[in-house]
Amino acid sequence: MTQPQFTDFYTILPYLILTVWACLLLLVDLFIPKNRKSITALLSAVGLTGALGYSITQIGLSSAGFNRMVSLDGFSTFANILLLMSGLFGVALAYGYTKRMGIERGEFYILLLFSVSGMMLMAQASDLIVVFLALELLSIPLYVLSAIARKLDSEESGLKYFLLGAFASGFVVYGTALIFGATGSTNLADIFAKAASGETSNLLLTIGAALLLVGFGFKVAAVPFHMWTPDVYQGAPTAVTAFMAAGAKIAGFAALFRVFSTAFPALAADFTDILWALSALTMIVGNLIAISQTNIKRMLAYSAIAHAGYILMAFVPYGNADVAPVAIAAGLFYLAAYAVTNFGSWGVVIALEQAEGRGLEIADYAGLAKKHPALAAAMTVFMLSLIGFPPTIGLVGKFYLFRSAIAGGFTGLALIGVVTSLISAFYYLRVVVNMYMKEGDPVVEREPLLGFTTAVMAIVTVALSFVPQFLFLLAGTAVLR
Amino acid sequence: MVPVDYYIALSAILFVIGSLGVLSRRNPLIIFMSIELMLNAANLAFVAFARMYDSFSGQIFVFFVIAVAAAEVAVGLALIVEIFKTRKNINVDEMNSLKG
Numbered sequence: 417m418t419q420p421q422f423t424d425f426y427t428i429l430p431y432l433i434l435t436v437w438a439c440l441l442l443l444v445d446l447f448i449p450k451n452r453k454s455i456t457a458l459l460s461a462v463g464l465t466g467a468l469g470y471s472i473t474q475i476g477l478s479s480a481g482f483n484r485m486v487s488l489d490g491f492s493t494f495a496n497i498l499l500l501m502s503g504l505f506g507v508a509l510a511y512g513y514t515k516r517m518g519i520e521r522g523e524f525y526i527l528l529l530f531s532v533s534g535m536m537l538m539a540q541a542s543d544l545i546v547v548f549l550a551l552e553l554l555s556i557p558l559y560v561l562s563a564i565a566r567k568l569d570s571e572e573s574g575l576k577y578f579l580l581g582a583f584a585s586g587f588v589v590y591g592t593a594l595i596f597g598a599t600g601s602t603n604l605a606d607i608f609a610k611a612a613s614g615e616t617s618n619l620l621l622t623i624g625a626a627l628l629l630v631g632f633g634f635k636v637a638a639v640p641f642h643m644w645t646p647d648v649y650q651g652a653p654t655a656v657t658a659f660m661a662a663g664a665k666i667a668g669f670a671a672l673f674r675v676f677s678t679a680f681p682a683l684a685a686d687f688t689d690i691l692w693a694l695s696a697l698t699m700i701v702g703n704l705i706a707i708s709q710t711n712i713k714r715m716l717a718y719s720a721i722a723h724a725g726y727i728l729m730a731f732v733p734y735g736n737a738d739v740a741p742v743a744i745a746a747g748l749f750y751l752a753a754y755a756v757t758n759f760g761s762w763g764v765v766i767a768l769e770q771a772e773g774r775g776l777e778i779a780d781y782a783g784l785a786k787k788h789p790a791l792a793a794a795m796t797v798f799m800l801s802l803i804g805f806p807p808t809i810g811l812v813g814k815f816y817l818f819r820s821a822i823a824g825g826f827t828g829l830a831l832i833g834v835v836t837s838l839i840s841a842f843y844y845l846r847v848v849v850n851m852y853m854k855e856g857d858p859v860v861e862r863e864p865l866l867g868f869t870t871a872v873m874a875i876v877t878v879a880l881s882f883v884p885q886f887l888f889l890l891a892g893t894a895v896l897r
Numbered sequence: 898m899v900p901v902d903y904y905i906a907l908s909a910i911l912f913v914i915g916s917l918g919v920l921s922r923r924n925p926l927i928i929f930m931s932i933e934l935m936l937n938a939a940n941l942a943f944v945a946f947a948r949m950y951d952s953f954s955g956q957i958f959v960f961f962v963i964a965v966a967a968a969e970v971a972v973g974l975a976l977i978v979e980i981f982k983t984r985k986n987i988n989v990d991e992m993n994s995l996k997g
Contacts, residue, residue, distance in 0.1 A: 545958050552965045556972055563976055568983055572992045575976045579928055579989075582969055583919050586935035589962055590912050593942035593955075597905065600950040602958065651994075 420482055427481035427488040430467040430474070430496055431536045437463035438529035445522035453520045454511065460525035461507050464532065468500040476893070484603055485543040490893040491744070495539035495670045498752055499663060503532035505759045505869060506659030512863035513655040513766050519565050527557040527564075528659060535667035542678065544592040544602040544628075547671055551588060551635070554667055555581045558660055562652035569773065573651025580644040584634030591627030594620050595679075604679040611682045625680050625687065629694075632675075635668035636724045639698040649717035654769055657713065658762030661720050662755040669727055669751060673744050677734050684735020691732045692829055698725030699836040707843045712765055712778050715843060719802055722840060723754055729833055730817040733824020741895040742823060746816035748891040753801070753813035753880070760873030761798040764791060767860050767870070775859060778847055782856025791860060791867075792851040794874040799844040801877045804837050809877050812884040904945035911938035923990050925977050929970075936966050 425432060441459055448455050471493060478489040506528055514520040534553030541547040559581060563574025596602050598620035599610035610616050633641040649657045680687065702722030709715040730746045733739045768775045768784075785792035801810030814837065821830040850856075880887060911934055918931030940959045947955025981987050 545954070545961060548958075549961060549965065552968070556968060559972055559976070563979065566979065566983075568980075568994055571976065571980045571983060572994055575925060575973075575980055575989075575992070578969075578973050578976055579919075579925060579932070582929070582932045582973065583916075583935075585965075585969075586912075586915065586919075586932050586939070589936055589939040590942070592958070593908075593939040593946065596955055596958070597942060597946040597949075600946075600952060602954060 418483065423479075424481035427479055428486055428537070428540060430471040430500070431533055431540070433470060434463055434467040434500075434529055434533045434536070437466070438526050438533065441526050441529065442523075445526065448522060453522050454515070456522040456525050457507055457511050460529050461504060463529060464500050464503045464507065467536075468497065468504070471496045471500060475890075480542065484605065485546050486537070486540045487542040488540065490895065491670070491674065491748070492536075492540040494748055494891060494894040495666060496536045498666055498748075498755060499532055499535045499539065502659065502662045502666065502755055502759070503528060505873075506655065506663070508865055508869045509658050509759065509763055509766055510653075510655035511865050512861070513653070513769075513866070516861065516863075517565065517653065517771065519653060521564070524561065524564060527561050531557040531561070531659075532663065535663050535670075538667040539670040539674075541671065542604045542674065544595065544604070544607075544675070547675065548585070548588055548592060550667075551585055551631070551671070554664065555585070555635075558656075558664065561656045561660070562648055564656070565653045569651040570653060573648045576644050577648040577652075580634060584631045584641070587627045587634075588631035591624045591631065594624030594627065598624060604675060607679040608681065611680070621680075622683055622686055625676075625683055626690070628675060629672075629687070629690070632668055632672040633694065636665055636672065636727075637721045638694050638724050638728060639701040639721065642698070642702070642721045642724075645721055646714045646717040649720065650711060650713045654713065654762060654766050657717075658759055658766070661716070661762070662758045665720070665724065665727075666751050666755065669724075669747060673731065673734075673747060676731075677740055677744065681735050681737075681740075688732055688735060691728060691734075692826065695725050695728035695732055696829060696832050698722065698728060699832055700725075703836045703840045703843075706840065709843070710778055711776055712781070712847070713776055715778065715847075716761060716765070719840070719844075720758075722836065723750075723802075725836075726814065726817055726833060727751065727754075729826075729829055730820040732821060732826055732829060736824050739820060739824040741892075743820040745888065745891040745894060746813075746820040748894050749816050749884075749888050750813035752887060752891070753809040753877075756873055756876050756880070757798050757801040757808075757810055760794060760870055760877060761802070763866055763870035763873065764795045764798065767791060767863070767866055768858055769861075770859060778850055780856070780858055781847055781850045782854035782858070784851040784856070784858050784860075787858060788860050791870070794870050795851060796848050797874045797877050799848055803841045803844050805841070807878060807881045809880040809884065812881050816888065901945050901949045905942055908938045908942040908945070911935075911941065923988055925973075925987050925989055928989070929973055929977075933966060933970075936962055 537550035706718035801808035804814040915934035
């Protein structure tokens with residue numbers, strides 16, 4: 417054990433910037449009058465931008481801090497940049513939405529900042545204690561944010577998320593306890609060393625890792641731990657849903673990737689089959705149930721579940737040392753692609769949403785192309801990207817995922833992925849058909865910031881599909897170990 | 898001295914009781930108590946293992962778990978109180994305004 421050095425703080429500086437800024441903002445917010453809360457939004461965006469700026473300077477750095485409890489590497493920097501951008505887009509989508517829905521409160525943005533900081537810590541955690549603390553730091557603000565509208569739907573979604581989230585963290589804690597019991601350590605690298613030395617109780621270690629997988633499965637909404645997702649996504653304020661769908665998924669997968677590929681490669685023989693089944697189930701169930709949805713928020717929730725399955729698919733061969741780096745790069749690439757598409761599609765949903773939850777049925781999108789051709793075109797781009805249709809980033813992302821699964825020798829799983837993608841075209845295209853081929857009179861909110869964000873997402877979705885190498889190279893530097 | 902195995906067996910039993918409670922009870926307060934039972938089962942396992950290994954880190958984890966559980970209680974009870982104010986009832990079976 418050594419005392420923390422000054423250099424230790426550099427490894428988590430973006431996280432520190434954000435946390436300190438959020439704490440200061442809690443105080444500053446007291447002096448901002450109730451009708452001027454957009455100042456808080458602006459200030460939180462400044463904090464996120466500052467942390468993002470510092471994160472970008474950390475590209476290429478790698479070190480460990482605080483007795484190897486946190487690590488700074490390509491993986492964490494990639495995830496941090498992605499998470500901070502998600503926070504910024506979350507603020508951008510919430511800016512007009514909260515005003516319009518009468519839920520504009522200063523604490524909204526501050527809770528969002530705390531949640532982003534938890535997600536960043538999760539991506540950097542290399543000790544199970546930090547994983548647990550980060551998990552709670554990201555989750556608790558999200559529970560509050562889900563319930564912040566103080567209407568029945570919102571409160572109900574908040575309570576459901578809370579109960580199931582706390583249940584999941586119970587599994588994480590107990591899993592950590594068993595792993596500690598098997599190896600005498602909670603540090604990921606030490607767990608790996610102990611497990612490789614062969615003097616540990618393999619049974620305890622395997623059960624512990626399985627319980628951790630259950631906990632992470634809840635966070636990333638993998639079947640059969642997905643039950644909360646549709647209700648929470650539907651009931652929470654849409655801007656919160658957009659942020660949570662991207663942020664919590666990135667953080668959950670970041671922790672899953674790091675914990676399993678750093679600490680448990682030795683258990684791959686057991687876990688490959690489990691991950692295979694989880695991934696196949698998630699893709700099939702998510703896509704099949706999405707077909708019968710009439711509410712766009714629920715449909716996108718099931719689509720989020722299905723996409724967790726696609727990302728898991730790439731990670732199935734994680735024990736194969738040749739494929740693992742490619743698998744993680746493909747997973748990160750797809751998380752970035754999914755985040756962009758996700759914020760765009762939720763942006764369109766926000767533009768059409770009216771008070772009291774009106775404007776959220778897929779039928780409400782009828783006639784959008786005639787009235788607002790640009791918005792309809794953007795939504796079409798996002799739907800195509802979610803299917804994985806050219807020329808969008810979704811296609812490139814899926815291509816990398818399938819390639820990683822096939823390289824690991826899981827052609828059958830890749831086949832399930834292709835078939836379920838084809839099935840998913842049915843419900844995504846139904847939105848497009850509604851917009852272009854049916855008559856209707858949708859009411860659309862015109863907010864400059866929302867329109868701008870959605871437009872940027874649409875352009876990025878298409879443009880990145882022509883130059884994906886840049887992003888993939890960056891993801892490729894994010895190899896663990 | 899009581900062997901470590903006994904503590905671990907007890908903690909496993911508590912954990913199973915807690916998770917069954919979450920799945921079978923219908924009152925969010927009781928569900929929440931069951932979750933606390935799961936966390937405390939983990940705490941017991943941590944302390945027992947920490948004694949076995951003669952290491953502090955397991956005991957420190959317990960302090961973190963207790964602190965986080967307290968934070969969760971604050972948020973969870975606030976949510977339950979809010980829902981009770983809105984609908985005068987907190988039975989989770991009747992929380993079905995969201996479905997599809």
